[in-house]
Amino acid sequence: MRRGRNVPLVGAIGILILALMVGAGLSAGRIHGLFGQREIVVELAHAAGLKPGDPVRMSGVKVGTVKELELTDSVVAVTLEVDDSVQLGSETRASLKVETLLGTEYIALTSEGAGALDDGRVPVERTEVPFDLQAVLGGLTERLEDIDTDGLATSFRAITEVLDGASPQAREALDGVASLSRVVSQRDQELQNLVRKSASITGILADRSQTISALVRDAGAFLAVLEQRRLVIERLLDAAQRLARELVATVSSTRDDLGPALRELQTTVTTLRRNKGDLEESVRLYAPLLRYYTTVLGNGRWFDAALFGLTPQVFPDAPTQDGDGQ
Numbered sequence: 001m002r003r004g005r006n007v008p009l010v011g012a013i014g015i016l017i018l019a020l021m022v023g024a025g026l027s028a029g030r031i032h033g034l035f036g037q038r039e040i041v042v043e044l045a046h047a048a049g050l051k052p053g054d055p056v057r058m059s060g061v062k063v064g065t066v067k068e069l070e071l072t073d074s075v076v077a078v079t080l081e082v083d084d085s086v087q088l089g090s091e092t093r094a095s096l097k098v099e100t101l102l103g104t105e106y107i108a109l110t111s112e113g114a115g116a117l118d119d120g121r122v123p124v125e126r127t128e129v130p131f132d133l134q135a136v137l138g139g140l141t142e143r144l145e146d147i148d149t150d151g152l153a154t155s156f157r158a159i160t161e162v163l164d165g166a167s168p169q170a171r172e173a174l175d176g177v178a179s180l181s182r183v184v185s186q187r188d189q190e191l192q193n194l195v196r197k198s199a200s201i202t203g204i205l206a207d208r209s210q211t212i213s214a215l216v217r218d219a220g221a222f223l224a225v226l227e228q229r230r231l232v233i234e235r236l237l238d239a240a241q242r243l244a245r246e247l248v249a250t251v252s253s254t255r256d257d258l259g260p261a262l263r264e265l266q267t268t269v270t271t272l273r274r275n276k277g278d279l280e281e282s283v284r285l286y287a288p289l290l291r292y293y294t295t296v297l298g299n300g301r302w303f304d305a306a307l308f309g310l311t312p313q314v315f316p317d318a319p320t321q322d323g324d325g326q
Contacts, residue, residue, distance in 0.1 A: 037064065038084055040117065042094040042107060043075045043124040050096060055106045056080050066107065075124045080107060089113035095128040 044050075047069055056064035064082035071077075082088075091113025099106045184191070205212070251258075272279070 036084055037081045038120070039067065040080050040082060040088070040120040040122065042078045042080060042122045042127060044078055044094075044096055044127050045075065045124060045129050047076045047078070048096055048105065048129055050078065050105050050107070054104070055099070056082055056109065057106055058086060058109045058111070063109070078107065082109070087111060088117040090115040090118055091126065092117050092122055093126045093128075094122045096130060098130060 050066060050069065052066050052068055054066045055062045056066065063086045064080055067079040067081045069076055069078050086109075088109065089111045093110045093112060095108045095110070097106060097108050098104070
């Protein structure tokens, strides 16, 4: 027979294993911190809104988180948990920077120097914050102390008296400025549209900058060629002007002779037009004469001619054969 199991012992062991598993799950972050991360302390002049859980970055890569903040003496000691794989030199620097527009901040580490970071601590001398509140307030106090309050009050009183006794023109000018301000505020949407369209035009001009540059270069080349041809164009214009003067002088000097010549030319044209038929007939009859003349004189130094009927007929005509006369 099988021996009976010790049920209470098995239950206790099961409960213990389950508790260990739950504890390991809840402490996974701490276990990872013990074996995969280490702590360093960064001294800041002020926290400026930094809080636990904010990231720690190195060259833009997250390498840890802010664990806790503690005020010590005149500085804020910020404990950071960073990965063990991060190498930090002996002159490591830290900066408090703004990560988003909503004000989320982070610590930026910059590794410098040889060796390892001494005591895992970055002193306040090697840290930076967005602004030094104490320096700002101190500078403001010094500037306020330098202001001549009595002189400032006198100036305000003088301005008040001038405005009280201002002329109607000055009051109208102020009213005009106020009216202009109201119009601008009422036309806010139109002004925004105008600005957007101006931005689009600027974008188009930027996209077409290469074309515009090429156009300007071509225009420059054209102007350069035109400048080179300027002397030639001036000479051409001078020659044309001299030619015009010569023509005017010629017409002026021959005006008395041109009148009779033109009248005689008109008479000649009228005569030719009246004898147009005879001229055409002469040309028609001249063509056969020229052909015969060419035939006679076409053999060089000799010319051919035939004369008929100058001698009596000695030999009878050749007899005609049968059928020839038919």
